[in-house]
Amino acid sequence: MVAENTSSPISITLRVWRQAGPKQPGKFVDYQSANLNPNMSFLEMLDVVNDELTTKGEEPIAFAHDCREGICGTCSATINGKPHGPGVGIATCQVYMRSFRDGDIVTVEPFRARPFPVIKDLITDRSAFDQIQQAGGFITARAGSAPDANATPIPKGDADLAMDAATCIGCGACVAACKNASAMLFVAAKVSHLGLLPQGQAERDRRVLSMVQKMDELGFGNCTNFYECSAACPKLISHDFIARMNRDYLKAVIRSGLSPESVSVGGSA
Amino acid sequence: MATLESKVPSGPLADKWRKHKADIKLVNPANKRKYDIIVVGAGLAGASAASTLAELGYRVRNFVFHDSPRRAHSIAAQGGINAAKNYQNDGDSVYRLFYDTIKGGDYRSREANVHRLAEVSVNIIDQCVAQGVPFAREYGGLLANRSFGGAQVSRTFYARGQTGQQLLLGAYSALSRAIAEGLVEMHNRSEMLDLVLVNGQAKGIITRDLITGAIERHAADAVIVATGGYGNVFNLSTNAIGCNATAIWRAYKRGACFANPCFTQIHPTCIPVSGEYQSKLTLMSESLRNDGRIWVPKRKEDCAKEPGSIAEADRDYYLERMYPSFGNLAPRDISSRAAKRVCDEGRGVGQGGRGVYLDFADAIKRLGEAMVRERYGNLFDIYHEITAENAYRTPMRIYPASHYVMGGLWVDYNMMSNIPGLFVLGEANFSDHGANRLGASALMQGLADGYFVIPYTIGDYLATQKPGSRPSADGPEFKAAADNVTAITKRLLDNKGRQPVSHFHKRLGKIMWDYCGMARTKAGLEKALQEIPALRQEFWANVRVPGSADTLNQSLEQAARVADYMELGELLCLDALTREESCGSHFREEFQYPDGECKRDDEKFAHVAAWEYQGEGKAPLRNVEPLNFEFVKPSVRSYK
Numbered sequence: 001m002v003a004e005n006t007s008s009p010i011s012i013t014l015r016v017w018r019q020a021g022p023k024q025p026g027k028f029v030d031y032q033s034a035n036l037n038p039n040m041s042f043l044e045m046l047d048v049v050n051d052e053l054t055t056k057g058e059e060p061i062a063f064a065h066d067c068r069e070g071i072c073g074t075c076s077a078t079i080n081g082k083p084h085g086p087g088v089g090i091a092t093c094q095v096y097m098r099s100f101r102d103g104d105i106v107t108v109e110p111f112r113a114r115p116f117p118v119i120k121d122l123i124t125d126r127s128a129f130d131q132i133q134q135a136g137g138f139i140t141a142r143a144g145s146a147p148d149a150n151a152t153p154i155p156k157g158d159a160d161l162a163m164d165a166a167t168c169i170g171c172g173a174c175v176a177a178c179k180n181a182s183a184m185l186f187v188a189a190k191v192s193h194l195g196l197l198p199q200g201q202a203e204r205d206r207r208v209l210s211m212v213q214k215m216d217e218l219g220f221g222n223c224t225n226f227y228e229c230s231a232a233c234p235k236l237i238s239h240d241f242i243a244r245m246n247r248d249y250l251k252a253v254i255r256s257g258l259s260p261e262s263v264s265v266g267g268s269a
Numbered sequence: 270m271a272t273l274e275s276k277v278p279s280g281p282l283a284d285k286w287r288k289h290k291a292d293i294k295l296v297n298p299a300n301k302r303k304y305d306i307i308v309v310g311a312g313l314a315g316a317s318a319a320s321t322l323a324e325l326g327y328r329v330r331n332f333v334f335h336d337s338p339r340r341a342h343s344i345a346a347q348g349g350i351n352a353a354k355n356y357q358n359d360g361d362s363v364y365r366l367f368y369d370t371i372k373g374g375d376y377r378s379r380e381a382n383v384h385r386l387a388e389v390s391v392n393i394i395d396q397c398v399a400q401g402v403p404f405a406r407e408y409g410g411l412l413a414n415r416s417f418g419g420a421q422v423s424r425t426f427y428a429r430g431q432t433g434q435q436l437l438l439g440a441y442s443a444l445s446r447a448i449a450e451g452l453v454e455m456h457n458r459s460e461m462l463d464l465v466l467v468n469g470q471a472k473g474i475i476t477r478d479l480i481t482g483a484i485e486r487h488a489a490d491a492v493i494v495a496t497g498g499y500g501n502v503f504n505l506s507t508n509a510i511g512c513n514a515t516a517i518w519r520a521y522k523r524g525a526c527f528a529n530p531c532f533t534q535i536h537p538t539c540i541p542v543s544g545e546y547q548s549k550l551t552l553m554s555e556s557l558r559n560d561g562r563i564w565v566p567k568r569k570e571d572c573a574k575e576p577g578s579i580a581e582a583d584r585d586y587y588l589e590r591m592y593p594s595f596g597n598l599a600p601r602d603i604s605s606r607a608a609k610r611v612c613d614e615g616r617g618v619g620q621g622g623r624g625v626y627l628d629f630a631d632a633i634k635r636l637g638e639a640m641v642r643e644r645y646g647n648l649f650d651i652y653h654e655i656t657a658e659n660a661y662r663t664p665m666r667i668y669p670a671s672h673y674v675m676g677g678l679w680v681d682y683n684m685m686s687n688i689p690g691l692f693v694l695g696e697a698n699f700s701d702h703g704a705n706r707l708g709a710s711a712l713m714q715g716l717a718d719g720y721f722v723i724p725y726t727i728g729d730y731l732a733t734q735k736p737g738s739r740p741s742a743d744g745p746e747f748k749a750a751a752d753n754v755t756a757i758t759k760r761l762l763d764n765k766g767r768q769p770v771s772h773f774h775k776r777l778g779k780i781m782w783d784y785c786g787m788a789r790t791k792a793g794l795e796k797a798l799q800e801i802p803a804l805r806q807e808f809w810a811n812v813r814v815p816g817s818a819d820t821l822n823q824s825l826e827q828a829a830r831v832a833d834y835m836e837l838g839e840l841l842c843l844d845a846l847t848r849e850e851s852c853g854s855h856f857r858e859e860f861q862y863p864d865g866e867c868k869r870d871d872e873k874f875a876h877v878a879a880w881e882y883q884g885e886g887k888a889p890l891r892n893v894e895p896l897n898f899e900f901v902k903p904s905v906r907s908y909k
Binding site for chain 2 (some may be wrong): 001011019020037039041043044047048051053054055057058060064065066067068069070071072073074082087089090094096098119120123124125126127129130134135136138139140141142143144145146147148149150153154155156158160163166167169170193194195197199200217218267
């Protein structure tokens with residue numbers, strides 16, 4: 001929930017995870033951040049703190065950010081124990097200082113998950129998501145080979161549901177929120193988006209088998225139905241998609257037993 | 270003096286591209302795998318080019334400064350993508366899309382390029398649907414469309430308010446497949462910091478590994494730069510924080526001409542500035558203007574009142590009043606200037622009087638809140654998060670902000686710059702939008718360039734290069750360029766100044782916005798041309814860049830980008846000063862009609878100004894490519 005628009009300035013104590021590199025130990029460091037306009041964003045507050053650190057000759061806090069409008073999926077901080085901080089259905093860059101009260105201690109740390117190692121301070125390496133995507137998160141359609149876009153009507157309900165899944169921004173909050181560091185919401189979103197569309201049927205079995213296999217290889221855990229992932233998701237992607245993926249996976253496993261050639265995992269497309 | 274040969278094929282407009290494809294050289298399939306192509310950037314243009322060239326058999330290396338290609342700023346585009354499908358049966362055609370685009374650009378683009386863009390627009394939609402892009406659909410299952418500024422037909426395809434995201438994820442999925450198959454070698458967190466020329470041809474790049482700080486040399490047979498625009502020269506813009514001009518600026522300093530830098534688009538519907546700390550501005554999609562009505566109070570005294578308490582008769586729906594036939598869907602440049610004008614008159618609303626209302630009360634009455642929510646729900650949510658206001662109850666407040674740039678590196682019809690072997694795609698080039706871009710055309714251009722233009726045209730260059738003639742990255746040209754990059758890095762880090770980079774970026778942005786924003790004057794531009802070099806001097810005397818060169822160092826990354834903006838900003842103002850006319854987004858107050866519309870000077874300025882670097886401290890050379898209008902007659906653009 002967004003609090004009411006207000007303009008009396010607040011001061012907070014920022015407790016930030018500082019870690020110089022992947023192999024160095026990290027620790028929390030406190031910084032005072034005073035006289036903040038509640039309408040400034042959380043990342044703008046970090047900008048201000050960083051400029052102060054720079055002026056003092058200290059190294060600023062490294063944090064991941066880019067579009068600052070909740071769509072690129074770059075920003076990734078756990079604020080007061082919650083990936084992307086207070087609020088529902090938003091990314092870190094959409095947190096505003098009006099969510100905090102004067103005098104609060106605000107703890108900021110990187111997304112914690114073994115498959116997302118810390119690079120520096122609040123920045124983690126989430127390239128595991130790219131690897132899962134490369135394992136099968138696509139519909140093979142060479143440029144130039146496509147039929148007319150309206151050749152295959154798609155019921156609006158299917159298209160809308162595919163779009164619900166496709167809104168995933170690949171931020172990794174689902175993994176950070178899960179006690180098992182499961183990536184199943186991320187994988188399920190892609191599997192469902194493509195599997196719901198007629199264009200995605202040819203590779204449907206291959207896709208789910210390959211992506212799940214890669215997810216397991218990379219050390220992501222399994223889903224144990226706590227649904228913290230959906231609660232932390234900036235796009236509020238439903239955990240129902242995990243059930244859909246499990247069903248797809250089961251069907252694909254059975255079909256691959258009957259006809260392994262047609263769904264063999266890996267190899268060229 | 271650079272040679273600017275457009276290479277536009279002769280013949281009837283509609284046959285040019287077909288004829289050109291038949292005439293240009295091909296590389297045979299067995300030879301394609303002998304060529305290395307570097308693609309810098311993985312937005313719509315870069316990712317689509319990388320995956321398509323890989324599908325053709327070329328060996329592709331793709332470089333991005335992001336942690337993943339899926340982060341490129343194309344992802345933030347909201348409204349949609351145009352295509353001349355005429356699925357709505359409302360009179361659209363390739364010719365009409367061509368005409369709207371060339372008129373929308375105020376007759377400052379090449380006819381042949383724009384027509385090609387309109388032709389391939391239809392293929393883009395087919396390609397995206399085949400990839401699984403979940404465009405909005407009607408209940409019958411066919412694709413839905415909406416209308417956008419500057420057009421009187423509905424030709425815009427969309428995926429809620431996240432069209433750019435879905436198109437980019439489509440291109441990213443094609444790229445992912447190519448990476449998995451070993452056809453593309455992906456270099457994430459790797460920033461291009463110099464272009465390498467060997468015998469006058471682009472044969473490689475120098476990058477910095479943003480994690481280890483390693484300066485790396487990469488040789489190739491051709492280099493494609495698709496690194497987006499330079500809108501962040503204004504500091505406050507709708508661009509992502511990381512968007513930068515460094516790749517194209519360093520290419521400029523190696524001899525690539527920079528075309529029409531003063532054509533910068535100020536988008537009319539952004540959330541207004543709220544304070545000094547502000548790091549960026551957020552766009553509210555132009556699609557909102559389909560159903561939202563823009564107004565300000567008729568009287569200054571009403572500006573501080575609750576909008577709901579202002580009677581209908583006391584409101585000025587100024588776009589509907591000034592442009593009755595296009596109304597709230599007038600093109601971006603025109604809508605932006607109109608907003609500025611009413612605010613200059615003292616009739617703006619909100620903080621500092623820099624805002625106008627975008628009101629959905631009528632739409633909610635007509636369509637119901639549920640339908641408005643379905644069409645624009647995520648935009649209303651974004652607005653709520655930022656302002657804590659509910660736009661279903663009270664009108665949005667919006668104001669223009671820097672959003673996109675039409676200018677960029679000069680390219681010929683093949684998308685090749687004046688440096689042989691250097692190709693430039695998407696927003697990074699200047700080619701298709703003239704002096705103003707229409708809504709939903711940036712996505713179209715990025716994907717047209719990557720999927721359907723460069724795969725053909727790059728062959729025409731590569732066929733002239735002997736397979737295996739690629740130079741070694743150990744050569745002296747590579748060493749010199751790498752040394753240049755190391756020297757810039759060292760200079761920034763060794764500087765013993767006191768101020769953080771953001772301090773200078775904000776000041777540069779203010780100069781640019783005040784003197785080279787929505788309205789420009791000779792005196793203002795001359796002032797900017799004095800202030801920018803002074804600020805640049807101060808930057809180098811007083812900037813402090815903490816940290817070291819051999820680790821992840823965001824201050825260093827940002828410092829190098831702002832250093833380049835300090836130079837680019839000056840060129841932008843120089844171009845604006847030299848172009849003594851008003852056209853599209855470039856509004857010189859001295860050149861206007863009595864009603865405040867742009868007064869073009871076709872006699873003197875129906876050309877592309879392509880600036881050529883002459884060395885540090887020397888004035889750049891202004892080359893000219895005349896624009897010949899064979900098929901449309903430039904007229905006074907009217908949306909009344």
